[in-house]
Amino acid sequence: xxxxxxxxxxxxxxxxxxxxxxxxxxxxxxxxxxxxxxxxxxxxxxxxxxxxxxxxxxxxxxxxxxxxxxxxxxxxxxxxxxxxxxxxxxxxxxxxxxxxxxxxxxxxxxxxxxxxxxxxxxxxxxxxxxxxxxxxxxxxxxxxxxxxxxxxxxxxxxxxxxxxxxxxxxxxxxxxxxxxxxxxxxxxxxxxxxxxxxxxxxxxxxxxxxxxxxxxxxxxxxxxxxxxxxxxxxxxxxxxxxxxxxxxxxxxxxxxxxxxxxxxxxxxxxxxxxxxxxxxxxxxxxxxxxxxxxxxxxxxxxxxxxxxxxxxxxxxxxxxxxxxxxxxxxxxxxxxxxxxxxxxxxxxxxxxxxxxxxxxxxxxxxxxxxxxxxxxxxxxxxxxxxxxxxxxxxxxxxxxxxxxxxxxxxxxxxxxxxxxxxxxxxxxxxxxxxxxxxxxxxxxxxxxxxxxxxxxxxxxxxxxxxxxxxxxxxxxxxxxxxxxxxxxxxxxxxxxxxxxxxxxxxxxxxxxxxxxxxxxxxxxxxxxxxxxxxxxxxxxxxxxxxxxxxxxxxxxxxxxxxxxxxxxxxxxxxxxxxxxxxxxxxxxxxxxxxxxxxxxxxxxxxxxxxxxxxxxxxxxxxxxxxxxxxxxxxxxxxxxxxxxxxxxxxxxxxxxxx
Numbered sequence: 001x002x003x004x005x006x007x008x009x010x011x012x013x014x015x016x017x018x019x020x021x022x023x024x025x026x027x028x029x030x031x032x033x034x035x036x037x038x039x040x041x042x043x044x045x046x047x048x049x050x051x052x053x054x055x056x057x058x059x060x061x062x063x064x065x066x067x068x069x070x071x072x073x074x075x076x077x078x079x080x081x082x083x084x085x086x087x088x089x090x091x092x093x094x095x096x097x098x099x100x101x102x103x104x105x106x107x108x109x110x111x112x113x114x115x116x117x118x119x120x121x122x123x124x125x126x127x128x129x130x131x132x133x134x135x136x137x138x139x140x141x142x143x144x145x146x147x148x149x150x151x152x153x154x155x156x157x158x159x160x161x162x163x164x165x166x167x168x169x170x171x172x173x174x175x176x177x178x179x180x181x182x183x184x185x186x187x188x189x190x191x192x193x194x195x196x197x198x199x200x201x202x203x204x205x206x207x208x209x210x211x212x213x214x215x216x217x218x219x220x221x222x223x224x225x226x227x228x229x230x231x232x233x234x235x236x237x238x239x240x241x242x243x244x245x246x247x248x249x250x251x252x253x254x255x256x257x258x259x260x261x262x263x264x265x266x267x268x269x270x271x272x273x274x275x276x277x278x279x280x281x282x283x284x285x286x287x288x289x290x291x292x293x294x295x296x297x298x299x300x301x302x303x304x305x306x307x308x309x310x311x312x313x314x315x316x317x318x319x320x321x322x323x324x325x326x327x328x329x330x331x332x333x334x335x336x337x338x339x340x341x342x343x344x345x346x347x348x349x350x351x352x353x354x355x356x357x358x359x360x361x362x363x364x365x366x367x368x369x370x371x372x373x374x375x376x377x378x379x380x381x382x383x384x385x386x387x388x389x390x391x392x393x394x395x396x397x398x399x400x401x402x403x404x405x406x407x408x409x410x411x412x413x414x415x416x417x418x419x420x421x422x423x424x425x426x427x428x429x430x431x432x433x434x435x436x437x438x439x440x441x442x443x444x445x446x447x448x449x450x451x452x453x454x455x456x457x458x459x460x461x462x463x464x465x466x467x468x469x470x471x472x473x474x475x476x477x478x479x480x481x482x483x484x485x486x487x488x489x490x491x492x493x494x495x496x497x498x499x500x501x502x503x504x505x506x507x508x509x510x511x512x513x514x515x516x517x518x519x520x521x522x523x524x525x526x527x528x529x530x531x532x533x534x535x536x537x538x539x540x541x542x543x544x545x546x547x548x549x550x551x552x553x554x555x556x557x558x559x560x561x562x563x564x565x566x567x568x569x570x571x572x573x574x575x576x577x578x579x580x581x582x583x584x585x586x587x588x589x590x591x592x593x594x595x596x597x598x599x600x601x602x603x604x605x606x607x608x609x610x611x612x613x614x615x616x617x618x619x620x621x622x623x624x625x626x627x628x629x630x631x632x633x634x635x636x637x638x639x640x641x642x643x644x645x646x647x648x649x650x651x652x653x654x655x656x657x658x
Contacts, residue, residue, distance in 0.1 A: 001046065001057040001058065001059045001072065001073075001074060003042045003043065003045050003046050004042075004043050004046055004072075004074065004082075004124065004128060005059065005072075006039075006042055007039040007040070007042040007043040007124070008039070008121050008124060008125065010035050010038060010039040010042065011035060011036065011039045011117045011118075011120055011121040011124075012117065012118070012121055013035065014031055014032050014034065014035020014036065014039070014117060015032060015035065015113065015114040015115075015116075015117030015118055015121075016114065017031045017032070017035070018031050018032035018035075018110045018113040018114050018117070019110055019111060019113075019114040020110075021110050022108040022110035022111055023108070023110075024110075025103075025104040025105075025107075025108060025109045025110060026104055028108075028109060028110030028113055029096075029097055029100060029104075029109055029110070029113055030097070032093070032110075032113035032114070032116065032117055033093045033094060033096070033097045033113070035117065036089060036090060036093040036116075036117060036120060037090050037093060037094065039120075040086040040087070040089055040090040040120075041090075043082065043086050043124065044083075044086050044087075046074060046079075047074075047079045047082050047083055047086065050074060050076070050079045050494070051079060051490075051491055051494055054076075054494055056073065056074060056075045056076075057073065057074045058071070058072065058073035058074070058130070059071075059072050059073070060072075060130075065133065067132070067133050067185065067190075067191040068131060068133035068134060068191070069131045069133075069134065069191075069192060070131070070134060071129070071130040071131040071134065071192055071193075072125070072128040072129060072130060072134075073128060073130050074128060075498060076494045076495035076496075076497075076498050076499075077127075077253070077256060077257065077260075077495055077498055077499060078127045078128055079494070079495075080336060080339075080340075080491070080494075080495050081127045081246075081249065081250075081253045081339070082124065082127055082128075083340070084245065084246050084249070084339070084340055084343035084344075085120070085123050085124060085127070085246045087343075088241065088242060088245045088246050088343050088344075088347045089120045089123075089242060089246070091347070091351075091470035091473060091474065092238040092239075092241045092242045092245075092347065092351070092470070093116065093238070094466050094469065094470055095237075095238045095241075095351050095354070095466065095467050095469075095470040095471075096116070096236065096238035096239075097466050098463075098465060098466040098467045099236065099237060099238055099354060099358060099467060100112070100236065100238075102358070107152075111148075112148075112149060112152050112236070115145045115146075115148045115149050116145075116149060116239065116242075118141065118145040119142060119145040119146055119149060119242065119247070120242075121141075122138045122139075122141040122142035122145055123138075123142055123246065123247060123250060125138035125141075126138045126139055126142060126250050126253070126254075127250070127253055129193075130192060130193040130194065131191055131192050131193065132181040132184065132185060132191040132192075132193070133191055135181075136174070136177065136178065136181065139174065139177065139250075140174060142247065142250065143167070143170035143171075143174070146166070146231075146239075146243060146247060147163055147166055147167050147170070149235055149236070149239045149243075150162060150163050150166055150231045150234050150235045150239070150243075151163035151234070152235065152236055152239075153234070156234075158233075158234065159234040161230065162227075162230035162231050162233070162234035163231075163234070165226065165227050165230045165231070166227045166230065166231045168620075169217055169224065169226065169227040170217065170218070170227075172217060173213070173214045173215070173216075173217030173218055173224070174214070175214075176210050176213045176214030176217075177210070177211075177214035177215070177254075179210055179214075180207055180210040180211055180214055180258070183203065183206065183207055183210070184196050184199065184207065184261065187199055187203060193257075193261070196261035197261060198261075198262075198263050199261055199262050199263060200262070200263035200264075201263075204262045204263055205266070205269075207258065207261075207262060208258070208259075208262060208265075208269055211254065211255050211258040211259075212255065212272065212273070212276070214254075215250075215251040215252070215254040215255040215258075216251060216255075216276070217251070218247075218248060218250055218251035218254070219248050219249070219250075219251025219252055219255070219306050219309075220248050220251070220280070220302060220303050220306045221251075221276050221280050221306065221307075221310065222276070222279050222280040222283055222284065222303060222307070222611070223611045223615065225280070225284070225303045225306075225611070226609055226611055226612045226616055228244075228248075228299040228300070228302060228303060229287075229291075229296045229299040229300055229609065231243070231299070232244060232295050232296065232298065232299035232302075232350075233293055233295040233296045233299065233363060236354070237295070237350055237351060237353060237354020237355075237357060237358075238350075238351065238354065240295060240298075240299075240350045240353075240354070241346070241347040241348075241350035241351050241354070242347075244298070244299070244302045244346050244347070244350055245342070245343040245344075245346050245347035245350070246343050246347075248302060248306065249339050249342075249343065251306075252306070252309055252313075252335075252339060255313070256313070256499055259317075259499065260498065260499060264320065264321065265317045265320055265321045266321055267318065267321045267322070267417055269317050269321070270314045270315065270316070270317030270318035270319075270320075270321060270421065271314070271318070271421055272314070273310050273311075273313050273314030273317060274310070274311055274314035274315065274318075274421050274424060274425060275314075276307070276310050276314075277307045277308065277309070277310030277311035277312075277313075277314055277425075277428070278307070278311070278424060278425075278428040279307070280303055280304065280306055280307030280310060281304050281305075281307030281308055281310075281311065281428055281429075281432040282304075282307070282428060282431060282432060282435070283303070283583065283584070284300050284301065284302070284303030284304030284305075284306070284307055285300070285301065285304040285432055285435040285436050285439055286435060286576075286577075286580050286583060286584050287300040287303070287584060287607060287609065288300035288301045288303075288304060288439050289435060289438060289439040289442065289573050289576055289577060290573060290577045290584055290586050290605065290607035291365075291607065292364055292365050292366055292569050292570065292605075293363050293364065293365070294353045294356065294357070294363045294364075294365055294443070294447065295350070295353055295357075295363050296363075297365070297439070297443060298346070298349050298350055298353060301346070301349075301389065301436075301439070302342075302346060304432060304436065305338065305342045305346065305389070307432070308338055308400070308401065308404070308429070308432065309335045309338050309339060309342070310335075311335075311404055311425050311428065311429065312331050312332065312333075312334040312335025312336075312338060312400070312403070312404045312407070313331070313332070313335045314331070314421070314425070315327060315330075315331030315334070315404060315407045315408060315411065315421075315422065315425055316328050316329075316330075316331030316332035316335060316407070316500070317331075318331070318411065318418055318421055318422075319331055319407065319411070319418075320500060320501070322414065322417075322418050324410070324411075324414060324418070325500075325502055325506050325507075325510050326407070326410050326510045326513065327407050327410050327411050327414070327418070327422075328500050328502065329407075329496060329500065329502070329506075329507055329510040329511060330403050330404070330406050330407035330410065330510065330514060331403075331404065331407040332496055332499060332500055333403050333492050333496065333511065333514070334400050334401070334402075334403030334404035334406075334407060335400075335404070336492060336495060337399055337400035337403055337492070338397075338400030338401070338404075340396075340400075340481070341388070341396045341397050341399070341400045341478075341481065342389075344388070344396060344474055344477045344478055344481065345384075345385040345388040345389045345395075345396065345397060345474070345478050346385075346389070347474055348381060348382075348384070348385040348471060348474035348475060348478065349382065349385045349386070349389065351467075351470055351471055351474070352378055352381055352382035352385065352471060353382075355375065355378045355463045355467060355468075355471070356368065356371065356375070356378070356447065356460075358463065358467070359374075359375065359459070359460040359461055359463065360456040360457060360459065360460050361456060361459075362456045365442075365443065365446050365447055365569040366446065366453065366568045366569050366570065367453060367454045367456045367457070368446065368447045368452070368453065368454075368456060368457050369446060369447065369448075369449070369450045369451055369452050369453040369457050369563060369566065370448075370449070370450055370451045370452040370453075370457050370563075371447055371448045371452075371457060371460055372448040372449060374457075374460045374461060374462065375448075375460055375461070375462045375463070376462065377462055377463075377468055377471070377472070378462065378463060378468070378471065379444075379448040380475070381471040381472060381474070381475040382444065382447075382448065383444055383448070384475040384478050384479065385474070385475065385478060386440040386443065386444050387440075388478040388482070389436060389440060390433065390436045390437045390440055391433050391436065392437075393482065393521060393524070393525055394479070394482045394483055394521065394522070394524065394525020394526070394528055394529070395478050395479060395481075395482040395525075396477070396478050396479075396480075396481035396482040396485075397478075397482075398482060398521070399481070399482055399485045399518065399521070401429060401433070402517070402518075402521070403514060404425065404429065405426060405429060406514055406517070407422075408422040408423075408425040408426045408429075409422075409426070410422075411425075412426070435576070438573070438576055439573075441572075442569055442572045442573055443569075445567070445572070446567070446568070446569045446572065450563065450566045451562075451563045451566065452563065453563045453564075453566070479529070482521075482522075482525055483522055483525045483526050483529065484522065485518050485521070485522055486515055486518045486519045486522050489511050489514075489515055489518070492507075492511060493507055493508050493511055496511075568603070570603050570604060570605040571603055573605075574588075574603065574605065577605065577607070584607055584610065585607070585608075585610055586605050586606070586607045587605065587606045587607070587608075588603065588604070588605050589602075589603070589604040589605070589606075590602070590603050590604075591603075
């Protein structure tokens with residue numbers, strides 16, 4: 001635990017140093033990044049040590065604050081979530097050092113790096129905290145730090161809007177978490193986690209619902225997801241990678257931590273999470289498919305992947321409520337594995353998107369094209385992540401979904417209530433997978449293949465050095481986690497006994513049932529990689545010394561093909577967005593060809609978020625107009641404000657004396 005606390009101190013000190021060096025942006029950035037990398041290396045030591053020997057460590061220090069204590073610990077669940085936090089934070093920081101170079105002469109980046117360090121430190125405290133007050137303080141710091149990172153370019157109106165939506169969503173979630181911890185504290189008589197044990201009955205169900213809403217806002221469950229497609233396009237890309245890759249998983253961590261405190265789950269808990277997973281997964285990928293902004297598309301894709309994690313959690317809860325260990329173990333393992341996978345490939349996708357934006361100056365997919373020729377390494381890494389997020393073997397995305405499928409297959413063979421839920425999980429996962437393939441085929445094909453559509457694609461060059469290295473590491477991670485998956489199974493045997501309540505022997509026995517298929521998948525994946533390498537080797541040797549020429553493929557008789565003849569993102573996605581039009585309400589603008597020799601024709605689509613447009617916007621507008629009627633209380637006279645304070649204090653005193 002000492003090393004983790006030392007890592008926190010280093011993050012804070014280097015962040016404060018960057019803030020103090022704000023006038024010297026390059027020095028501030030170097031100091032902050034050096035502190036992040038060293039802190040992440042320090043923090044990784046106890047995490048790896050835990051997975052090797054399973055020894056839990058803790059530290060507690062009394063604070064002179066009511067109900068608060070600096071109580072922290074490292075257990076299986078904490079160690080598991082610390083792993084992606086530390087790895088992705090270090091890689092995003094290294095990437096950001098060069099990515100932020102273009103702002104060095106325009107803005108003070110020292111402030112941004114201070115909040116970046118603060119965000120990492122707050123996420124670490126969230127997962128190690130064992131006191132509710134400490135947890136909520138770290139949770140609020142995490143929200144505030146990420147708000148300032150999202151609003152880095154606060155001179156832009158769309159960024160200001162994104163920041164306000166994000167901050168409002170986070171405060172709404174915190175309100176539910178406050179109610180949750182007050183309920184737990186009143187029941188146990190303490191705010192320390194080790195006193196929150198085996199809450200049952202109606203109170204457990206109330207706490208579960210509060211946790212789903214409070215943590216679901218951070219995770220991005222539908223319909224609480226509306227901040228994601230606003231915040232991610234506004235934030236710098238290394239911040240988007242960190243927020244999507246690990247920060248939204250703090251919602252998943254919090255939900256799993258609370259489930260440990262509750263008694264045996266009723267069936268409807270698992271059913272609720274499965275329903276949330278189905279809706280989030282399908283609507284998330286449909287909205288992603290309809291987007292033309294690259295980072296906005298990736299934000300909606302995060303909603304889809306959070307839905308997949310919710311499906312795994314729901315299946316695991318079903319197994320626990322039905323007393324079927326194989327379903328519980330495989331469902332929770334699939335959810336946890338997808339947490340790790342998503343951090344890897346979604347971090348890579350956002351960093352790859354940032355490289356595209358950095359080199360072209362635009363996020364609009366239809367303005368790009370042909371980038372694979374100019375940015376082959378970036379394109380190759382992006383393709384790896386796109387294949388992984390689609391769940392294609394032998395990459396890591398396949399493993400997490402396979403385990404959830406495996407759990408659902410076992411559920412289909414069980415009693416009717418588990419059977420119906422499991423069937424729904426399998427059907428929704430299949431639909432999500434198909435739509436994900438269509439979505440990322442659109443993205444990669446439109447951005448990287450074909451010819452440049454505008455001048456934005458013509459000026460691109462391959463990124464180098466500090467920006468490229470994290471992409472290559474994460475791409476290698478996507479392949480390694482998939483191919484070496486059987487070797488990673490022992491990690492989950494350290495985590496699952498705590499979260500499922502099953503003994504270590506039962507957990508290991510059920511994990512072994514999944515290891516056999518995983519060995520086959522791993523061997524097949526290694527064979528595919530080896531075969532591809534051999535083909536490339538022989539091709540290179542066969543072409544050595546020969547003249548290799550490039551020419552156009554058959555162009556269907558066109559004498560002068562142009563980029564205008566290529567599919568656009570809108571036209572590629574139109575059949576699917578049209579089919580699901582009743583769900584996502586895509587608006588189309590069509591300029592039809594006129595005459596025998598038409599000069600122009602076009603199709604443009606726009607898909608606003610139906611939850612923002614039809615629910616949140618009307619509700620907040622009504623609240624705004626209602627609040628305006630109370631402005632007579634604010635008339636600028638100090639004596640009245642003092643009177644308000646005295647009345648409030650008197651009311652509190654009377655309430656307390658009762």
